Amino acid sequence: xxxxxxxxxxxxxxxxxxxxxxxxxxxxxxxxxxxxxxxxxxxxxxxxxxxxxxxxxxxxxxxxxxxxxxxxxxxxxxxxxxxxxxxxxxxxxxxxxxxxxxxxxxxxxxxxxxxxxxxxxxxxxxxxxxxxxxxxxxxxxxxxxxxxxxxxxxxxxxxxxxxxxxxxxxxxxxxxxxxxxxxxxxxxxxxxxxxxxxxxxxxxxxxxxxxxxxxxxxxxxxxxxxxxxxxxxxxxxxxxxxxxxxxxxxxxxxxxxxxxxxxxxxxxxxxxxxxxxxxxxxxxxxxxxxxxxxxxxxxxxxxxxxxxxxxxxxxxxxxxxxxxxxxxxxxxxxxxxxxxxxxxxxxxxxxxxxxxxxxxxxxxxxxxxxxxxxxxxxxxxxxxxxxxxxxxxxxxxxxxxxxxxxxxxxxx
Amino acid sequence: xxxxxxxxxxxxxxxxxxxxxxxxxxxxxxxxxxxxxxxxxxxxxxxxxxxxxxxxxxxxxxxxxxxxxxxxxxxxxxxxxxxxxxxxxxxxxxxxxxxxxxxxxxxxxxxxxxxxxxxxxxxxxxxxxxxxxxxxxxxxxxxxxxxxxxxxxxxxxxxxxxxxxxxxxxxxxxxxxxxxxxxxxxxxxxxxxxxxxxxxxxxxxxxxxxxxxxxxxxxxxxxxxxxxxxxxxxxxxxxxxxxxxxxxxxxxxxxxxxxxxxxxxxxxxxxxxxxxxxxxxxxxxxxxxxxxxxxxxxxxxxxxxxxxxxxxxxxxxxxxxxxxxxxxxxxxxxxxxxxxxxxxxxxxxxxxxxxxxxxxxxxxxxxxxxxxxxxxxxxxxxxxxxxxxxxxxxxxxxxxxxxxxxxxxxxx
Numbered sequence: 001x002x003x004x005x006x007x008x009x010x011x012x013x014x015x016x017x018x019x020x021x022x023x024x025x026x027x028x029x030x031x032x033x034x035x036x037x038x039x040x041x042x043x044x045x046x047x048x049x050x051x052x053x054x055x056x057x058x059x060x061x062x063x064x065x066x067x068x069x070x071x072x073x074x075x076x077x078x079x080x081x082x083x084x085x086x087x088x089x090x091x092x093x094x095x096x097x098x099x100x101x102x103x104x105x106x107x108x109x110x111x112x113x114x115x116x117x118x119x120x121x122x123x124x125x126x127x128x129x130x131x132x133x134x135x136x137x138x139x140x141x142x143x144x145x146x147x148x149x150x151x152x153x154x155x156x157x158x159x160x161x162x163x164x165x166x167x168x169x170x171x172x173x174x175x176x177x178x179x180x181x182x183x184x185x186x187x188x189x190x191x192x193x194x195x196x197x198x199x200x201x202x203x204x205x206x207x208x209x210x211x212x213x214x215x216x217x218x219x220x221x222x223x224x225x226x227x228x229x230x231x232x233x234x235x236x237x238x239x240x241x242x243x244x245x246x247x248x249x250x251x252x253x254x255x256x257x258x259x260x261x262x263x264x265x266x267x268x269x270x271x272x273x274x275x276x277x278x279x280x281x282x283x284x285x286x287x288x289x290x291x292x293x294x295x296x297x298x299x300x301x302x303x304x305x306x307x308x309x310x311x312x313x314x315x316x317x318x319x320x321x322x323x324x325x326x327x328x329x330x331x332x333x334x335x336x337x338x339x340x341x342x343x344x345x346x347x348x349x350x351x352x353x354x355x356x357x358x359x360x361x362x363x364x365x366x367x368x369x370x371x372x373x374x375x376x377x378x379x380x381x382x383x384x385x386x387x388x389x390x391x392x393x394x395x396x397x398x399x400x401x402x403x404x405x406x407x408x409x410x411x412x
Numbered sequence: 413x414x415x416x417x418x419x420x421x422x423x424x425x426x427x428x429x430x431x432x433x434x435x436x437x438x439x440x441x442x443x444x445x446x447x448x449x450x451x452x453x454x455x456x457x458x459x460x461x462x463x464x465x466x467x468x469x470x471x472x473x474x475x476x477x478x479x480x481x482x483x484x485x486x487x488x489x490x491x492x493x494x495x496x497x498x499x500x501x502x503x504x505x506x507x508x509x510x511x512x513x514x515x516x517x518x519x520x521x522x523x524x525x526x527x528x529x530x531x532x533x534x535x536x537x538x539x540x541x542x543x544x545x546x547x548x549x550x551x552x553x554x555x556x557x558x559x560x561x562x563x564x565x566x567x568x569x570x571x572x573x574x575x576x577x578x579x580x581x582x583x584x585x586x587x588x589x590x591x592x593x594x595x596x597x598x599x600x601x602x603x604x605x606x607x608x609x610x611x612x613x614x615x616x617x618x619x620x621x622x623x624x625x626x627x628x629x630x631x632x633x634x635x636x637x638x639x640x641x642x643x644x645x646x647x648x649x650x651x652x653x654x655x656x657x658x659x660x661x662x663x664x665x666x667x668x669x670x671x672x673x674x675x676x677x678x679x680x681x682x683x684x685x686x687x688x689x690x691x692x693x694x695x696x697x698x699x700x701x702x703x704x705x706x707x708x709x710x711x712x713x714x715x716x717x718x719x720x721x722x723x724x725x726x727x728x729x730x731x732x733x734x735x736x737x738x739x740x741x742x743x744x745x746x747x748x749x750x751x752x753x754x755x756x757x758x759x760x761x762x763x764x765x766x767x768x769x770x771x772x773x774x775x776x777x778x779x780x781x782x783x784x785x786x787x788x789x790x791x792x793x794x795x796x797x798x799x800x801x802x803x804x805x806x807x808x809x810x811x812x813x814x815x816x817x818x819x820x821x822x823x824x
Contacts, residue, residue: 019469020469050488053428053488053492054495056428057428057431057432057492057495057496057499058496058498060499061495062494062495064506065491065492065494065495065498066491066495068487068490068491068494068508069487069488069491069492069495072487072488072491075480075481075483075484075487076462076481078480079466079477079481080465080466080469080477080481082474082480083466083470083473083474083477083478083481084469084470086470086474086477087469087470087471087473094477094480098510099556120555143511143532144511
């Protein structure tokens with residue numbers, strides 16, 4: 001008998017018919033001889049409606065009260081699914097964050113789970129019941145409700161799976177798995193049978209929005225196998241698992257991209273220690289996330305300093321960069337907000353050389369100019385002009401053979 | 413420094429502007445030097461929307477899960493008011509049933525409060541904060557959410573006032589007080605400055621739906637003064653208080669009516685012990701609330717047995733009465749679903765005689781036939797044909813001088 005945690009996202013519980021579909025799926029899983037813990041998000045649109053109410057109330061809602069407000073969304077979902085399961089003759093019990101108890105720190109709106117009391121859930125499972133847990137919410141040490149941030153229900157699912165030592169955490173969403181790249185751009189994109197946690201982290205942070213990054217970090221830390229799949233089909237999805245030897249045979253697992261890239265260059269900055277810190281301190285203070293940073297070796301005591309940020313932050317980042325350039329004696333500030341980042345990802349890169357140069361050659365062959373490059377152990381990213389995004393993704397997908405089935409062993 | 417509990421109903425928090433109005437009122441009360449505990453209902457319409465969702469999910473929703481669902485309504489209200497108060501610079505803190513903690517029995521959907529832990533609230537009040545409590549909800553001994561039944565927020569307000577030893581519980585609603593009768597029927601109806609708990613109980617159960625009956629019983633038991641008033645005006649409303657000597661000078665305080673009356677008569681039933689029990693047992697088992705019961709002294713070993721019930725139950729009650737008549741050897745069953753009950757209420761009746769006969773004479777003078785009569789210490793009710801309802805209310809209102817200001821002392 002396996003213990004399975006199933007997490008259903010907002011679209012999967014978007015209306016009563018879809019919740020009924022979830023109920024059927026849960027019952028089938030239980031009837032197959034498994035213990036089932038279900039984690040639900042709020043019905044699609046509900047969280048946005050609540051945020052709208054709060055914004056009407058005040059432009060800057062108090063964070064503690066915001067969590068009291070937002071946590072009602074998941075509460076509604078779990079009540080509806082539980083009453084539906086019971087009406088279908090299946091023992092079920094809903095649990096809210098304060099009932100499980102999912103303990104967190106006091107960082108309202110972005111709380112981190114510190115502990116989970118699995119006893120109440122195990123008790124219910126031992127009685128043969130389906131346990132239905134509200135995702136996204138927890139309880140802080142003062143007894144106040146907290147929420148885990150957007151997409152936090154993924155984290156609830158994985159954290160519960162870790163705490164309960166579940167065999168798998170199934171994440172049901174509106175896509176049926178993780179693909180080698182965006183199927184909207186490359187028709188030949190293939191669904192991956194499995195992918196390592198690290199690859200998934202790179203994919204997610206690069207814009208493949210299938211799983212919340214924190215939930216993958218959690219799964220990696222506690223070695224929880226995640227099965228990303230669709231609630232609208234019976235097909236197997238993608239297993240996100242610990243890296244194994246078979247995975248290294250595949251050099252590149254996927255091609256990711258992000259069109260949300262702005263680049264800012266401060267030219268002829270004094271090339272001495274402490275300058276970079278002085279440029280990036282004000283950006284950090286303004287909560288601007290800086291992605292890539294490049295500083296070339298300088299000449300004549302001067303150097304160019306370049307970084308990228310999201311387009312939403314671009315205007316503010318330009319202002320701050322201009323202030324820094326003036327204060328520190330730089331020459332001028334150049335900015336370009338219409339860029340994109342294209343990346344190849346694969347744990348196989350660790351043991352294969354020449355991957356980066358093959359990427360550069362492939363782009364060059366199409367006349368695509370590379371503006372910036374950054375690399376990690378399992379990823380190479382190139383910033384290019386936005387208009388080349390789709391072309392770059394297509395040629396890289398083909399160049400690394402992602403349209404062909406992999407050599408790796410199939411999942412048992 | 414007084415401690416005031418203010419309870420605002422669904423229409424008073426019906427939208428963001430109305431919640432803002434509540435916030436202003438709360439702040440004024442605090443600025444006048446009072447400690448304020450606010451109890452909120454769900455925004456008008458919200459509970460019905462949630463019930464609609466549940467009915468879509470299943471025709472017979474599980475009661476425990478229904479309470480999980482419904483309690484979100486008040487949770488949204490308290491979060492919105494608290495964030496609004498904080499944005500206006502007033503310290504505030506929301507409390508849900510499980511945070512206060514308002515402990516109840518396990519009767520989901522109609523739970524009774526067993527205990528309230530006032531410590532968290534007193535702590536907040538001592539810090540100078542406004543405490544905002546979700547009405548209608550509690551926590552059972554197993555840690556599950558319960559609700560107190562429709563209008564249960566009134567009970568939350570009064571129970572909190574009792575537990576906190578508050579000076580008054582203000583109940584804000586969409587009417588500005590308790591009237592001598594329905595102003596829609598009698599233009600001269602006067603707002604009562606005060607009324608006793610017992611009179612209020614009779615008024616409420618007779619159809620003046622200003623306060624939930626249970627909250628008045630609670631207030632009477634713990635001697636909590638209730639101030640019924642409107643959130644849309646600054647006017648004083650009606651104080652519902654312990655009976656005092658001044659009140660007895662007023663013979664009749666109000667005229668109530670209910671058009672929701674059906675009458676059923678079982679003719680020529682055997683006049684022997686146990687017959688009535690056999691007639692009413694099946695009605696009770698079918699959850700039919702029987703109001704008045706009349707059995708005249710029999711002749712020839714036979715008697716007529718008459719009772720009233722609400723119109724919604726009339727059809728089922730007729731069926732059951734027919735079965736009983738057949739089984740017990742009665743003659744026939746007569747029914748009339750188009751009746752009304754008109755009542756005069758006043759604690760002064762205890763010390764004044766002739767009140768009932770004055771009522772009968774008044775109705776007779778207008779040619780209104782009295783079909784049934786029932787009396788209590790502080791109430792006389794007459795069942796009449798429905799078409800006479802408004803006329804009967806008007807003439808009784810005038811006959812007992814309710815259009816004139818009372819002789820009693822004004823409230824200090």
